[in-house]
Amino acid sequence: xxxxxxxxxxxxxxxxxxxxxxxxxxxxxxxxxxxxxxxxxxxxxxxxxxxxxxxxxxxxxxxxxxxxxxxxxxxxxxxxxxxxxxxxxxxxxxxxxxxxxxxxxxxxxxxxxxxxxxxxx
Numbered sequence: 001x002x003x004x005x006x007x008x009x010x011x012x013x014x015x016x017x018x019x020x021x022x023x024x025x026x027x028x029x030x031x032x033x034x035x036x037x038x039x040x041x042x043x044x045x046x047x048x049x050x051x052x053x054x055x056x057x058x059x060x061x062x063x064x065x066x067x068x069x070x071x072x073x074x075x076x077x078x079x080x081x082x083x084x085x086x087x088x089x090x091x092x093x094x095x096x097x098x099x100x101x102x103x104x105x106x107x108x109x110x111x112x113x114x115x116x117x118x119x120x121x
Contacts, residue, residue, distance in 0.1 A: 002119050005037040010118040019080040020107070026077060027067070027111035043119035051112050058112070062105035071100040078107055 002010065011029055016022045031051050032041075041047055055061035068074045075083075075090035087094065094103045 001040055001042050003037065004032050004035045004039050004041060007032055007041055007115060007118055010121075011114065014114065014118070019083065020078055023078040024107055024111045024114060027108055028114050030067070031108070031111055031115060041115075041119045043116040047119065048112060048116060051115065058105040058109040059102070062101045062108060067104060067108065069101075074100040074104045078103060 008029065011025055011032075014025065016025050035041075035050075052058070052061055053066055055064060055066060061067065068077065071090035073090075075087050075094070078094075079087060084090075086092070090100055093099060098106070
């Protein structure tokens, strides 16, 4: 169990070497941004539900516009500078199987997993 304030510090201090990992940290910080500092967070299913903010899953959260809605913004957050140029600023899909909103949903899932893992530790 940790407070939101402690979680913010833990997220900021967690290692992130790649652009993807740095993007996940930013998403994690945004997911807990609106929660009060003194709120206790246990990493329980109820806490996960609170992070989803009414959505059923991270795909719905992403596609409903609860986070970034423009491909360029998502690509800028999740790509290294060379990957960003290669994707032409988000004009090209991140891979053959996903759109940028799908990639964002995957990153949000990983961000929530980071939050829940840190809350339990």
